[in-house]
Every structure is written in C-alpha cells, then in structure tokens.
Amino acid sequence: MYDLIIVGAGPAGATAALYAHRLGLKSLLLDKAVFPRDKTCGDALSGKTVKVLRELSLIKEVEELDGSHINRITFGSPSHSQFDIKLDSGINAKHITKGYVIPRKIFDNFLFQKAKDICDNRQGFKVREILFDGKQINGIRGVDLDGNEESFYAPIVMGCDGPNSIVARKLALYEMDMKNTGIAIRCYYEGVKGLTDQIELHYVNEVKPGYFWLFPAGSDRANIGLGLSKHDAKKEDRTLPEILMQITKSKYFRDRFANARPLERPIGWNLPLGSIKRKNYGNGYMLLGDAAGLVDPFTGEGIGNAMVAAKYATMIAQKAIRSGNFSSEVFQEYDYLLWEELGGELGTSTKLQKLARSSFLLNFVIDRAQRNYDVQEIISGMLSNQDARGALSNPMFYFKILFS
Numbered sequence: 001m002y003d004l005i006i007v008g009a010g011p012a013g014a015t016a017a018l019y020a021h022r023l024g025l026k027s028l029l030l031d032k033a034v035f036p037r038d039k040t041c042g043d044a045l046s047g048k049t050v051k052v053l054r055e056l057s058l059i060k061e062v063e064e065l066d067g068s069h070i071n072r073i074t075f076g077s078p079s080h081s082q083f084d085i086k087l088d089s090g091i092n093a094k095h096i097t098k099g100y101v102i103p104r105k106i107f108d109n110f111l112f113q114k115a116k117d118i119c120d121n122r123q124g125f126k127v128r129e130i131l132f133d134g135k136q137i138n139g140i141r142g143v144d145l146d147g148n149e150e151s152f153y154a155p156i157v158m159g160c161d162g163p164n165s166i167v168a169r170k171l172a173l174y175e176m177d178m179k180n181t182g183i184a185i186r187c188y189y190e191g192v193k194g195l196t197d198q199i200e201l202h203y204v205n206e207v208k209p210g211y212f213w214l215f216p217a218g219s220d221r222a223n224i225g226l227g228l229s230k231h232d233a234k235k236e237d238r239t240l241p242e243i244l245m246q247i248t249k250s251k252y253f254r255d256r257f258a259n260a261r262p263l264e265r266p267i268g269w270n271l272p273l274g275s276i277k278r279k280n281y282g283n284g285y286m287l288l289g290d291a292a293g294l295v296d297p298f299t300g301e302g303i304g305n306a307m308v309a310a311k312y313a314t315m316i317a318q319k320a321i322r323s324g325n326f327s328s329e330v331f332q333e334y335d336y337l338l339w340e341e342l343g344g345e346l347g348t349s350t351k352l353q354k355l356a357r358s359s360f361l362l363n364f365v366i367d368r369a370q371r372n373y374d375v376q377e378i379i380s381g382m383l384s385n386q387d388a389r390g391a392l393s394n395p396m397f398y399f400k401i402l403f404s
C-alpha cells in the first residue's frame with residue numbers, strides 16, 4: 001500500500017515523485033515507456049521550469065546536460081522584421097536570466113533517474129484501469145511489457161500521463177476539444193546556420209495563425225517545428241510537414257537550411273491548451289500537466305506548468321494523508337492553488353493567442369520593436385512579468401508602442 005500512485009513519469013510525474021519524497025510520502029511512479037524515451041517537444045525550459053529545478057536543487061546538474069544555454073529570444077513578424085530580447089539585461093535581469101533547450105530524451109531521463117533513486121517505480125508498465133472502493137479510488141491495474149497484469153493500491157492517484165491520459169479517460173474527464181487543443185510537429189536537424197544562444201519564434205505567413213520555431217538543441221542539433229490550433233490545422237489543405245518544408249525552402253529561411261539535414265521525419269503531438277479550465281480533481285485523484293490541459297496557449301510551454309502542478313498536488317496529497325480524508329473537497333484545494341498561480345497567466349496568454357491571429361498587429365508590434373529599444377523593453381517586461389504581460393490586451397499598450 002502506497003500513499004500515492006503517480007501514473008506517468010514525464011516532468012509532471014517525476015517532479016511529483018521528487019516533491020512527494022520531500023514531504024515524506026511513499027509513492028509509486030509508473031510509466032508505460034522505458035527511459036530514456038523521446039517526447040515530441042520544442043525542448044525549451046523557461047523561467048518557471050528553472051525556478052522549480054532550483055527549488056529541487058537540480059539546476060546545477062541540468063546545466064551540465066547536453067543541450068543549449070539560452071540568452072536571447074528572437075521574434076520574427078509575418079513581414080520578416082525581427083528583434084531580440086536579451087534575458088540577462090534590461091528589465092529581464094530582475095526576473096529571468098537564462099533558459100535552456102535540452103532534448104526531452106535527456107531531460108526527462110535525468111528527472112526520472114532522480115525520482116527513481118527516491119521512490120518505488122515501474123517502467124514499461126501501462127496503466128489500464130482505475131480501481132475503486134465504492135466511489136473512492138484505491139489503486140490502479142495495468143500490464144507490463146510481457147503482458148502480465150498487476151494491481152497496486154493507494155488512496156491517491158495522480159494522473160500525469162499526458163494529453164491522452166488514461167486516468168482522465170477512465171474518470172470520464174477527457175474531452176477532445178479542437179479549439180482548445182494545439183497540434184505541433186518537431187523535427188531535429190543538423191547543420192542549421194545561425195543558431196547560437198537564442199530561441200527563435202517566427203510568426204510567418206505560411207503557418208497562420210501559429211508559429212515556426214528554431215531552437216539550438218546542443219551538439220550542432222536544432223529543434224525545428226511549428227504549431228497551431230487543431231481547429232486551424234483541420235482547415236489546411238497542406239499537411240504540417242508540407243508547411244514545414246515550404247518554410248525551410250522559403251526565400252527568408254532557405255540560406256539557413258542550405259546545408260541542413262533532417263535527422264528524423266517530423267513527428268506530431270497534441271498540446272491540450274490551458275485556454276479553458278478543465279476539471280482536474282475528485283475523490284482521491286488529481287490530474288497534472290498535459291493530463292490537466294495546462295499548456296500555455298500563446299507560447300506552447302507546458303513543462304513549467306506541469307512541474308508547478310506537481311508542487312501543489314503533492315502538498316494537497318500530504319494534507320489528505322495526514323487528515324485521512326480523501327474526499328473531493330480536500331482535492332479541490334489543489335485546483336484552487338493551481339489556478340491562483342497559473343490562472344491569470346493562462347488567461348492573458350489566451351488573449352494573446354487571439355491577438356496573434358492578426359498579421360497586422362504582429363507586424364506593427366515587431367516592426368516597432370526592431371527599430372526601438374524602448375519597445376523592446378516593454379515587450380521584455382511583458383515576458384518576464386505577469387502584470388506587465390496583461391498590458392498587451394489593453395489598447396493603451398499599442399498607443400505606448402506607437403509613441404515610443
């Protein structure tokens with residue numbers, strides 16, 4: 001009998017295991033994959049991820065992993081003007097100073113190995129059923145790679161099992177919602193020119209509304225990809241790999257890809273966006289990370305939010321274990337704490353995602369920023385500071401930019 005069973009050992013699950021250990025909880029961490037495993041992603045670790053890694057005293061080791069250290073973000077407009085935001089200067093120096101791009105095969109394996117050291121775990125174990133004692137969850141049943149069935153018991157189950165979460169499905173919480181789900185493809189390349197210490201987001205006309213990214217991923221690798229909402233992707237008569245090909249061959253990017261070689265076929269995956277609030281708790285369970293639909297609708301980031309969810313979910317798990325109360329009312333506090341921290345930011349990003357549908361606005365803001373340091377500072381502040389970020393959806397922001 002465990003205090004909690006964590007289904008899925010990605011950033012949400014492995015981080016939950018690490019926090020649970022700190023809180024003295026006995027957890028079992030399960031994943032259907034065997035680590036190291038790949039996960040389709042841009043591999044960018046933002047300020048929020050760095051904050052959690054610092055809190056878990058892991059940042060020093062993460063810095064040594066095979067990847068890239070990021071000091072700048074480049075934004076490109078539909079008309080191909082662009083500007084850089086430096087993370088360690090100006091207004092940003094107070095908030096974020098550095099980011100990282102580390103292939104998920106490496107980063108997730110690092111986190112999993114850390115979790116493996118401190119909790120019971122099973123890899124290659126696929127959860128298929130949730131077990132109940134009356135209305136109360138009391139465990140899970142699954143199969144190992146040889147097809148052997150096994151059950152494990154705990155009063156709390158955390159669903160950290162990604163966008164197609166079996167936990168969410170079995171609890172009837174899963175709903176595919178085209179407008180609030182993104183789709184993105186990733187393709188690792190080698191030999192892409194001009195990538196050093198920056199991540200690049202280009203709002204190009206070929207993928208509208210959405211963006212094309214170029215991230216340096218260490219060892220002359222580049223993580224290249226693009227994403228948009230599933231709803232918009234469905235209207236396209238081109239496949240996403242076809243769009244990627246068009247962009248890399250376009251006038252603006254073809255020189256940078258002249259000697260580049262894809263290292264794989266583009267791989268696609270869903271991003272359940274936090275532009276709506278989904279139910280994420282009940283009698284004895286909580287959903288975390290992609291299973292809870294916490295991906296930022298504007299930036300596509302989900303790793304940091306998954307890790308923040310892990311922090312609050314384990315706090316509430318400890319409270320439930322201490323009080324012996326596993327009712328829905330106790331787990332409701334997880335939802336409350338999570339949305340206190342992430343709700344404002346996700347709301348702002350939802351507005352920004354809508355604004356970014358307008359090429360006119362993107363051209364306007366990025367063109368001005370290219371020519372004007374003060375505008376760069378305003379945007380820098382927005383990226384690093386949630387209150388300032390809210391300003392983007394205020395018409396005054398555009399007046400300020402116009403007259404800067």
Ligand SMILES: Cc1cc2nc3c(=O)[nH]c(=O)nc-3n(C[C@H](O)[C@H](O)[C@H](O)COP(=O)(O)OP(=O)(O)OC[C@H]3O[C@@H](n4cnc5c(N)ncnc54)[C@H](O)[C@@H]3O)c2cc1C
Nearest residue numbers: 008010011012032041042044127161162184289290302303
């Ligand atoms: C193309 C793309 C680019 C992205 N780029 C970025 C980025 O640059 N930065 C960023 O922060 N975010 C990015 N994201 C989002 C990010 O990848 C996710 O938000 C993040 O992986 C969520 O972590 P998680 O732990 O919730 O889920 P996952 O990382 O998906 O982990 C879920 C785990 O559950 C396991 N599992 C699933 N089902 C079962 C089962 N039945 N039994 C046992 N185990 C199971 C899986 O094997 C997996 O290991 C991107 C997403 C996509 C698709």
